[in-house]
Amino acid sequence: MPTPHLFGIETEYGITREGMPDLDPVVESMELVRAYLTQPFEQSWDYSGEDPHEDQRGFRVSSLQQDREEDQFAELDSHRPFSFREMKSDLVLTNGARFYNDHTHPEYSTPECRSLVDLVAHDRAGERIIFRAAQKRNQALQSYPVKLYKNNTDFHGHSYGCHDNYLMSRDTPFEDLASGLIPFLVTRQVFAGAGKVGVEAQERDYVSGVFQMSQRADFMETQCSVDTMHDRPILNTRDEPHANREKYRRLHLILGDANMCEYATALKVGTTRVVLEMIERGICPSVDLADPVSAIKAVSLDLTLTAVLPCTSGTDLSALDIQRRYVDAAAKALIGTDAETDWVLTEWQDVLDQLAGDRSALVGSVDWVTKQWLLETFMESEHLEWSDPWLASLDLEYHNIDPNAGLFLSLEAAGNTRRLCEDSEIESAIHAGPSDTRGGIRGLCVSRFRDRIHSVQWERVLFKDGLIKPKTLEMGDLFDPDQVGVLREVLEQASSPSAVWDK
Amino acid sequence: MLDSNGVDEPFAHFERRERPIDPGPRPPAPKEDSGGPKRPDAGSPNKDDMLKRMRKVDPKQAERYRQRTGE
Numbered sequence: 001m002p003t004p005h006l007f008g009i010e011t012e013y014g015i016t017r018e019g020m021p022d023l024d025p026v027v028e029s030m031e032l033v034r035a036y037l038t039q040p041f042e043q044s045w046d047y048s049g050e051d052p053h054e055d056q057r058g059f060r061v062s063s064l065q066q067d068r069e070e071d072q073f074a075e076l077d078s079h080r081p082f083s084f085r086e087m088k089s090d091l092v093l094t095n096g097a098r099f100y101n102d103h104t105h106p107e108y109s110t111p112e113c114r115s116l117v118d119l120v121a122h123d124r125a126g127e128r129i130i131f132r133a134a135q136k137r138n139q140a141l142q143s144y145p146v147k148l149y150k151n152n153t154d155f156h157g158h159s160y161g162c163h164d165n166y167l168m169s170r171d172t173p174f175e176d177l178a179s180g181l182i183p184f185l186v187t188r189q190v191f192a193g194a195g196k197v198g199v200e201a202q203e204r205d206y207v208s209g210v211f212q213m214s215q216r217a218d219f220m221e222t223q224c225s226v227d228t229m230h231d232r233p234i235l236n237t238r239d240e241p242h243a244n245r246e247k248y249r250r251l252h253l254i255l256g257d258a259n260m261c262e263y264a265t266a267l268k269v270g271t272t273r274v275v276l277e278m279i280e281r282g283i284c285p286s287v288d289l290a291d292p293v294s295a296i297k298a299v300s301l302d303l304t305l306t307a308v309l310p311c312t313s314g315t316d317l318s319a320l321d322i323q324r325r326y327v328d329a330a331a332k333a334l335i336g337t338d339a340e341t342d343w344v345l346t347e348w349q350d351v352l353d354q355l356a357g358d359r360s361a362l363v364g365s366v367d368w369v370t371k372q373w374l375l376e377t378f379m380e381s382e383h384l385e386w387s388d389p390w391l392a393s394l395d396l397e398y399h400n401i402d403p404n405a406g407l408f409l410s411l412e413a414a415g416n417t418r419r420l421c422e423d424s425e426i427e428s429a430i431h432a433g434p435s436d437t438r439g440g441i442r443g444l445c446v447s448r449f450r451d452r453i454h455s456v457q458w459e460r461v462l463f464k465d466g467l468i469k470p471k472t473l474e475m476g477d478l479f480d481p482d483q484v485g486v487l488r489e490v491l492e493q494a495s496s497p498s499a500v501w502d503k
Numbered sequence: 504m505l506d507s508n509g510v511d512e513p514f515a516h517f518e519r520r521e522r523p524i525d526p527g528p529r530p531p532a533p534k535e536d537s538g539g540p541k542r543p544d545a546g547s548p549n550k551d552d553m554l555k556r557m558r559k560v561d562p563k564q565a566e567r568y569r570q571r572t573g574e
Binding site for chain 2: 025378390410
């Protein structure tokens with residue numbers, strides 16, 4: 001049976017309190033997460049499956065570049081009246097998602113999804129969960145309301161991520177993964193970029209006067225690396241499979257932008273899954289970019305999409321050329337695989353056609369095109385230049401997740417965006433996980449037996465019901481939808497966790 | 504920017520170019536009930552409403568906005 005490419009998205013949100021001097025982002029993120037609770041916080045997240053030093057290339061690094069900075073923050077945080085776990089405030093929700101304070105940003109990690117519609121619904125559910133937490137927090141605050149942004153930069157050289165994750169077979173050699181994926185990832189931004197006013201670099205040098213395709217391209221500094229906060233890589237090599245390590249990898253991509261457009265989210269993840277399928281089948285096109293790190297920045301700055309990227313073979317290609325090589329190979333090999341793959345192939349070809357020609361139809365579908373349209377409309381009306389600081393502020397406001405203020409959400413409310421799921425599907429995703437993945441099982445455990453859970457993480461749930469030690473629901477190999485369905489039925493009917501073992 | 508029909512064309516200044524390579528076989532369009540994501544129609548954005556909303560945005564908010572580096 002081929003490995004199912006389940007996927008999920010982790011999003012770190014920008015957080016601030018309007019007008020508040022000396023904001024403490026640790027406290028703010030912690031309090032925001034806890035505002036979502038309806039009962040006292042209980043520490044149940046099990047960190048034992050997490051080791052960011054493990055590298056997919058087959059070794060373990062002794063340190064990460066961020067370790068020193070993390071140690072400094074830990075020293076600062078040691079004087080606070082709460083522990084590391086209390087600061088993290090990990091919540092596992094009834095939809096199987098993880099909601100917590102990660103590196104001073106509220107982070108929402110969707111449950112594992114099998115379909116793009118489920119993924120989009122759960123990504124959007126995350127926006128609404130975090131907004132509802134902010135509403136509750138603001139009701140308790142007397143001043144300086146909390147504001148949250150689903151974006152990736154503060155326009156001062158500080159970036160935070162939106163990571164897309166894919167379950168894949170351990171059998172695929174890492175070298176094949178790197179050579180097949182990197183040219184695709186460098187150019188994926190043509191439809192997945194969220195758009196940004198200005199150019200910046202890690203913790204320095206913000207230059208206005210420019211509009212570019214991607215929020216994150218400026219922060220990509222190397223091709224492959226296990227680091228995630230400094231010298232960020234196009235292809236992150238962290239090896240935390242959160243599954244049976246013998247059989248699976250988790251591809252953890254950190255280069256992507258946080259998308260507001262549902263269509264962009266679906267196409268970003270859908271096309272990446274198709275490319276993984278080609279790599280595993282050994283049919284991925286070969287593109288030999290000479291300098292992928294320079295290329296990802298060059299593509300982001302080239303809104304005409306005509307710049308050619310040097311290749312070692314001497315055949316220079318544009319970003320659209322490269323994307324077309326991938327979609328053409330995929331269309332030849334994978335057409336008819338299933339309805340969702342067909343949708344991805346059709347839309348992938350269509351979006352490339354529209355990017356090369358009339359882009360107006362992509363307003364409401366592709367974030368950078370939508371943002372550019374909004375900003376240029378405003379510039380024309382107010383007679384502004386790209387260097388005007390108002391434009392960076394509008395860029396930020398595009399990502400505000402308050403529907404009464406956010407520019408993208410205003411477009412959406414007016415019916416001017418391309419929707420892929422109904423509001424009712426998003427509302428369902430707030431409360432329950434996908435019915436066909438272990439994410440839904442995790443959520444079901446929380447919704448039915450919260451008081452009986454000892455600890456929980458991605459691949460297992462430990463219940464308190466064991467006589468000597470906790471009973472463990474292992475999910476490191478639970479990817480067959482039929483098996484998920486059987487377990488779901490048992491969990492739904494069980495009167496207690498021990499009744500699950502009895503069956 | 505207005506096009507030849509006098510219709511506002513926000514992207515008229517983009518350079519248009521031919522498709523760079525043969526796209527190969529095209530997959531058929533998915534049927535309505537095919538199980539893939541749906542395709543609702545998106546209307547044309549109302550510029551006046553959006554401009555009104557954008558004018559309310561504090562021009563200095565990005566200058567004040569500071570975050571710590573994340574992942």
